[in-house]
Amino acid sequence: MKRTLIAAALALSLSAVASAQLKIGFVGELSGPQAPLGQDQYDALMLLIEQNGGKLGGVPVQVIKEDSQLKPDVANQVVDKLLDKDKVQIITGVTFSNIMMAVHKKITDKGVFLIGSNAGPSPIAGAQCSPYFFSTSWQNDNQAEVVGKYASDKGYKNVIAMAPNYQAGKDFIAGFKRTYKGGTVIDEIYTPLNQQDFSAELAQVASKKPDALYVFYPGGLGVNFVKQFQQAGLNKSITVMSASTVDGTTLPALRDAALGWLSGTFWGPDFPNDANQKFVAAFEKKYNRIPSQYAAQSYDAAQLLDSAIRKVGGKVDNKKALHAALKAADFKSIRGNFKFNANQFPIQDMYVFDVAKDSKGRVSLRTVSKPLTNHQDSYVGQCNMKPI
Amino acid sequence: MTLQLTLSQLMNGLQLGVLLFLLAAGLTLVFGIMSFVNLAHGSLYMLGAYFGAAAFAKTDSFTLALLAAVLGAGVVGLLLDRFALTKLYTRDHLDQVLATFGLILFFNELIRIVWGPGSIFMQVPDALSNTVEIAGFTYPAYRFAIIGAGLLVALGLYLLIQKTRVGMLIRAGATHPHMVASLGVNIKWLNTLVFALGAALAGLAGVMAGPIVSVQPGMGEPVLILTLVVIIIGGLGSIRGAFYAALIVGVVDTLGRAFMPTLMRSIFERNTADAAGPAIASMLIYLLMALVLAFKPQGLFPTSAGATR
Numbered sequence: 001m002k003r004t005l006i007a008a009a010l011a012l013s014l015s016a017v018a019s020a021q022l023k024i025g026f027v028g029e030l031s032g033p034q035a036p037l038g039q040d041q042y043d044a045l046m047l048l049i050e051q052n053g054g055k056l057g058g059v060p061v062q063v064i065k066e067d068s069q070l071k072p073d074v075a076n077q078v079v080d081k082l083l084d085k086d087k088v089q090i091i092t093g094v095t096f097s098n099i100m101m102a103v104h105k106k107i108t109d110k111g112v113f114l115i116g117s118n119a120g121p122s123p124i125a126g127a128q129c130s131p132y133f134f135s136t137s138w139q140n141d142n143q144a145e146v147v148g149k150y151a152s153d154k155g156y157k158n159v160i161a162m163a164p165n166y167q168a169g170k171d172f173i174a175g176f177k178r179t180y181k182g183g184t185v186i187d188e189i190y191t192p193l194n195q196q197d198f199s200a201e202l203a204q205v206a207s208k209k210p211d212a213l214y215v216f217y218p219g220g221l222g223v224n225f226v227k228q229f230q231q232a233g234l235n236k237s238i239t240v241m242s243a244s245t246v247d248g249t250t251l252p253a254l255r256d257a258a259l260g261w262l263s264g265t266f267w268g269p270d271f272p273n274d275a276n277q278k279f280v281a282a283f284e285k286k287y288n289r290i291p292s293q294y295a296a297q298s299y300d301a302a303q304l305l306d307s308a309i310r311k312v313g314g315k316v317d318n319k320k321a322l323h324a325a326l327k328a329a330d331f332k333s334i335r336g337n338f339k340f341n342a343n344q345f346p347i348q349d350m351y352v353f354d355v356a357k358d359s360k361g362r363v364s365l366r367t368v369s370k371p372l373t374n375h376q377d378s379y380v381g382q383c384n385m386k387p388i
Numbered sequence: 389m390t391l392q393l394t395l396s397q398l399m400n401g402l403q404l405g406v407l408l409f410l411l412a413a414g415l416t417l418v419f420g421i422m423s424f425v426n427l428a429h430g431s432l433y434m435l436g437a438y439f440g441a442a443a444f445a446k447t448d449s450f451t452l453a454l455l456a457a458v459l460g461a462g463v464v465g466l467l468l469d470r471f472a473l474t475k476l477y478t479r480d481h482l483d484q485v486l487a488t489f490g491l492i493l494f495f496n497e498l499i500r501i502v503w504g505p506g507s508i509f510m511q512v513p514d515a516l517s518n519t520v521e522i523a524g525f526t527y528p529a530y531r532f533a534i535i536g537a538g539l540l541v542a543l544g545l546y547l548l549i550q551k552t553r554v555g556m557l558i559r560a561g562a563t564h565p566h567m568v569a570s571l572g573v574n575i576k577w578l579n580t581l582v583f584a585l586g587a588a589l590a591g592l593a594g595v596m597a598g599p600i601v602s603v604q605p606g607m608g609e610p611v612l613i614l615t616l617v618v619i620i621i622g623g624l625g626s627i628r629g630a631f632y633a634a635l636i637v638g639v640v641d642t643l644g645r646a647f648m649p650t651l652m653r654s655i656f657e658r659n660t661a662d663a664a665g666p667a668i669a670s671m672l673i674y675l676l677m678a679l680v681l682a683f684k685p686q687g688l689f690p691t692s693a694g695a696t697r
Contacts (some may be wrong), residue, residue, distance in 0.1 A: 272619070
């Protein structure tokens with residue numbers, strides 16, 4: 001009996017090894033306050049793989065997930081492990097820009113493909129672009145640029161801009177100002193990154209009576225900000241345009257407090273295209289929550305890999321062929337229009353959403369307008385893409 | 389800068405101050421009486437917020453939420469004291485810091501397992517969801533309620549410690565623990581009581597902050613740092629010190645954030661001011677702490693225990 005069991009176990013483990021031909025690494029923030037972002041990226045990736053019966057492009061895959069803990073040094077360690085010990089051929093995920101900057105060069109220098117499904121810091125879209133890097137999300141500035149365009153279209157004359165005092169905060173305000181024409185940013189308020197209470201700043205904003213307020217407060221900071229803004233009674237008097245503040249990860253904690261807020265990004269759960277409707281329904285069924293944009297980006301990353309691996313017949317060692325197949329982006333993106341620019345960031349439409357109740361009475365994002373069509377980032381000119 | 393704006397900023401400072409006082413009172417008592425450094429105090433604040441949010445979601449009653457948070461955090465404090473921390477009271481401070489830092493990690497992970505990594509929903513109770521207009525400025529009613537509740541608790545603590553027998557023992561225990569023990573008082577139970585009381589106050593602070601801030605794992609750490617600053621400025625072990633220092637820190641921090649950037653802009657050009665203003669504003673309370681330490685190393689209201697230990 002014992003011997004049979006051992007034999008069976010051996011056989012099982014052998015078959016597991018034999019069928020797991022393709023190893024894919026996933027790196028993301030899976031613990032700490034920003035974990036909901038990484039978790040949505042991971043869940044959406046696994047959703048597509050599950051829908052495909054454990055395969056991508058017809059090849060059985062094994063996903064090795066690593067938590068970068070929002071610490072660049074930890075990210076370096078886990079990437080070393082993925083590259084040297086697990087010998088993965090493709091890495092996807094990466095949640096934060098500082099993590100991306102820490103691991104981008106290391107991964108692409110090794111000739112391993114990195115499919116970024118969130119962070120898009122400007123250096124890797126410009127001078128440090130690499131043929132081994134593809135993004136299925138956006139260059140960081142895009143989500144701010146669409147809000148700036150929206151504010152111009154609406155003819156807002158006086159706008160106050162607020163963000164945490166760190167690199168991304170400054171980028172998001174710079175991106176807004178790049179496309180905001182016909183009015184003035186009368187004040188820019190930068191708060192320390194660890195500040196949790198915004199009452200002092202809100203009192204100031206209220207006293208200046210701007211036409212609109214533009215904010216960038218990602219994750220838990222956004223939850224604090226939106227709640228306090230609403231409690232100060234300002235939702236009624238000031239229009240708020242946001243980037244990366246109210247999204248699928250924060251709305252469950254905000255609900256009615258965020259009603260009426262505007263947000264600029266590339267995708268919303270209410271997009272009517274078939275691919276998206278299927279994705280949203282499947283995600284809600286499996287995980288019992290509305291997918292966030294982070295899930296959407298990662299689902300498209302999985303779809304991209306699926307299409308490219310199928311095109312090269314599973315031969316991922318042929319880097320030139322795999323690169324061409326990835327670059328073709330031959331899949332139905334759930335956002336609609338999608339193609340890769342010369343720097344391998346998306347050329348895509350950018351939308352503005354508002355927070356409203358969906359058909360089931362849940363607070364979610366609703367499409368308002370499409371201020372930018374076939375939008376590309378402003379760093380592509382600095383990218384001198386080398387051939388593989 | 390209008391008078392109304394200044395007034396509403398003062399109110400904001402006061403509100404932050406009373407919240408900090410609730411946290412600082414427990415922390416400083418525990419330090420004063422047991423000479424115990426409890427970094428996990430922020431975790432009790434977090435637990436209070438989670439217990440409160442969960443009870444509020446279930447019952448729709450903010451009163452029950454308050455009760456759940458205070459009792460829940462108090463019971464966790466009691467259990468922590470009896471089962472985990474008693475052995476640490478006689479160890480040196482470095483061991484205590486290490487062990488309670490471990491507790492922070494433990495509680496954050498526990499919360500993540502039970503409630504998930506994202507922030508959970510908690511709203512202001514309906515009765516307090518409007519704004520109030522006084523002297524020409526509007527102010528959230530809920531923040532008023534926090535200020536009121538905080539001042540009431542401060543008064544209650546004052547009466548408890550100055551006017552009751554238990555309070556007398558606590559005061560005696562803070563200055564002469566061995567003498568109190570040799571007079572036949574069960575100092576172990578006194579310690580547990582103080583620890584649980586501190587935990588309950590932290591839980592109360594947590595549930596009151598819940599509707600204002602994001603209820604999420606790790607929410608206790610930023611506030612713990614401010615609390616430590618408060619008890620250092622106020623004088624370790626001194627409740628009165630904690631009260632005044634909490635209000636000072638709350639007001640200085642809020643006014644600094646409100647007016648420093650504008651002030652800097654009148655001195656420097658825009659870019660420099662935008663970078664330096666918030667940075668200096670967030671340093672103000674630490675500068676204040678450094679000043680206090682330089683001129684009154686025992687804090688503004690030292691206890692005699694602080695002087696001897």
